[in-house]
Amino acid sequence: MAIPQQTIDQILDRIDLVELIGQRVKLKKTGRTYSGCCPFHQEKSPSFHVYRDKQYYHCFGCQANGNAIRFLMEYESRGFPDVVKELASMASIELPKEQFDTKKPTYKKTQTKPTHSESTDTSPAFKAAHDPFEFIESDHANDFTVLEESFTKEHQEGNLYDLLENIAEYYEQQLTQHTHAQQYFQQRGLTQKTIQSWRLGYAPEGWQHLEQAFPQDIEGIKQIGLIRTSDSGRDFDLLRDRVIFPIRDSKGRVVGFGGRALNNEIKPKYINSPDSDVFHKNQLLYGLYEGGKNKAQDWLMVEGYMDVIALSQANIHGAVATLGTASNTDHLNILFRRNHRITIAFDGDSAGQKAARRTLEIALPLLNDGRELKFFILPDEHDPDSLIRREGVEKFKALWEQSPLLSDFLFALLSHSYDISSPEGKSQVMAELRGLTNLLPQKGSYRYLLNQSFREKLGLGKRFTPKVSNDAALSFNIQTRIEDYAIALLISHPFLYQQFSSLQEHIPKEELLAEILEILKVLFDTLPEEQDAAMYYILGATSEYHHITLELLQRTNIFSLVDTPEKAFNLAQEYTLTLKGTYLRKKMKKPQSLQESQHLRKQLNELTKQISLQLLQ
Structure with a gap:
């Protein structure tokens, strides 16, 4: 059953888009709109605008736009049903059950029948309410069927999320009763407010404490892996005499637990809940929910739970940790969806360097243009928690800010x-x-x-200097056009073809630039990796135009003009935008139809905005 458009409109009307986006993107009121740096592409000057009256957002840089549903789908990489269900809940709107009542993670409860000695009341009503299985009289057969169905639905089936929440509350309550567990957190410098905020707890020493506390929920506790079975067939609790760190998903629901041994001689020091129907450690990060709740903008991946909590207590939000596993592509993508720049902290020892190298190899395939990865190398024998306590918050922030980008880290x-x-x-x-x-x-x-x-x-940047004819006919009083600079840049830096490729749909085919671009389109995937080799390769492929291209390389003085890779890239963007505007204006003078004229004008308007934004950056 499709969800009615009327219901979707009702949801969107009740959602405050500024508040929704403001929880994830830093917005500032500018006139009638709210603006900020776009979360969907890299930019220095804000071009992302949210319109509260229209419940709509638009980025004039990358053209991302839409409503609350579209924003959450794109920003958090979620499906339509999941997003609509969450927004409907926020708006207190009931959705059609046929569309959204997916199977909940449930388990079968163990029945504990009360005995007759518990009450002297033997009336049919009492029996029906407290033990429907005893209420089997022929005169009440139909009544029993209804009662049995109701009992089965309400009392025999449990929800795993509810169970996890109840266990979290149980661990929190146990912490208040065990002084030695409280002392551990106190010795680590945590305040009572922090302990309560992160819902920290304690798992008692007993081997069956969960069975005793939740006798009806043993099947569910086994499903989430907190009760294990030994080789001899005896059940026992996974977490015993450990301080507890509840793990929450992106919606704030408890989905698992981490437990740290209070005795350092016990190995392993940390134990986490195993994967279950509701807990997938490779797709979760500890502290992600809390960081989002505190509107974190900058994200730092650290090693342990205590590092995340200590940083949060110091008002440094946005620290996250993996759940006992090495970082993977899912973890990094989760953070990249929240900010184009993320930082990963490593110990300064050899083990830390190896971990950094592993993470580097995982991260490289994810580094599309605009994404940045920084490496925070911690001083020897320090983690973020101990570093803050020794050096203070401001020093820590300064060290984080000075963390090298991937390129500098890799070279070092x-x-x-x-x-x-x-x-x-x-x-x-x-x-x-x-x-x-x-x-x-x-x-x-x-x-x-x-x-x-x-x-x-490394000092390998030797520049190519072409030898050209000094014939006055080639150099006397010739005006250099922007197309000439673009050709010279493409010949000297063939890898920049991708920045120019969008011109091919606009540039007249008789132009030399069009010919060069077509040759590069065919040969781009076969270009040698070395810069000089790639340039000679293209010079060979365009040999029929040597008399022009060599002259352009000298006349434009391109090798002096472009002395760094960054400058080459920026010039490619500048030339592309300028030339695209030139070709669009030429087309507008002789449009094929009114429809084409309108389309060209729209393209030109969007291009003008792009150029304006680039000038502001």
Whole structure:
């Protein structure tokens, strides 16, 4: 059954879009709208606007737009039913059950029948209310059927989320009764407010304390893995004599637990709930819900639960930790959906460096243009918790801010492994870099920029100087057009083809730039990785135009104009936008139809906004 459009409209009318987006993106009131940096692409100047009266958002940079449903689907990578169900709940609107009543994670409860000695009341009403299975009289057969169905539904089936919430409350209550567990948190510097905020608890020593506390829910506790069965067939509780860290999902529901041994001699020190129907540790991060609740903008992945909590207590929100597993692509993507720049903290020892290298290899395929990864290398023998206590909050923030970007971290990592004063060492660094950059997305400029940056740092940035004729006919009083600069840039930096490729649908086919772009389109995937080799490769492929291209390389003085990879990339963007505007205006002078004229005008308006935003950055 499709959800009525009237119901969807009603949901959207009741949702305050500014408040919804403001919980995830920092917004500032600007006139009649609220603006901020777009969460869907990298930008320095805000081009993302939220219109409260229209319940609509729009980004003038990447053209992302939509309503509350679209925003949550895109921002949190969620499906339509899940998003609509959450918004309906926020708006207190009931949805059609046929559409959204998916199967809940349930379990069968164990029945505990009360005995007759518990009451002297033997009336049929008492029996029906307290023990329907005793109420079997022929005169009441139909009544019993109804009662049995009701009892089965309400008393024989439990919800795993409810059970986990009840267990979390049980662990919290147990903490108040065990001084030695309270002392652990106090020694770690946690305040009572922090303990309550993070719902910290304690699992008693007993081997069957959960069975005793929840006798009807044993089947459910087994499903979530907190009761295990030994080889001899005896049940026992997984978490015993451990302080407890409840783990919440993105909606704030308790889905699992982490337990730390109070005795350091006990191994393993940490035990986490196993995966279950509601708990998938590879897709969750400890502290993510709490960080979002506190409107965190910057995200830092740390090692342990206590690091997350200590940073939060110091008003540094946005720290998260994996749940006893190594970081993976799901974890990183979760954070990248919240900010284009994320930081990962590592110990400064050799183990920390190995972990950083593993994370680097996992992260590289995810680094599309606009995403940044920073590496926070902690001082020896310190974690974020101990570093804050020793150096203070401001020092910690400063160290975090100074954390190197991936490119700088990677160069330091590789250059320390080889003697870069020798040709052999430089060759080894470039070979290792090539192996890593092959993991980067093929689309985008980052692979090219990273290689160029390394070459320049290693002193390999020798520039090509073409030898051209001094014939006065080639150099006398010739006006250099922007198309000439674009051609020179493409020949000298062929990897920038992707930045120019959007011009191909607008540029007249008789233009030399169109010919160069078509050749690059065919050969792009076969370009040599080395910058100089790629340039010679394209010079060979465009040999029929040598008399023009070589002259343009000299006349534009492109090698002096472009002295860094970043400048080359920025010029490519500038030339592309300017040329696209030129070609659109030419087309508008002779439109094929009124419809085409309107379409061209719309494109030109959007392009003008892009150019304006780029000038502001």
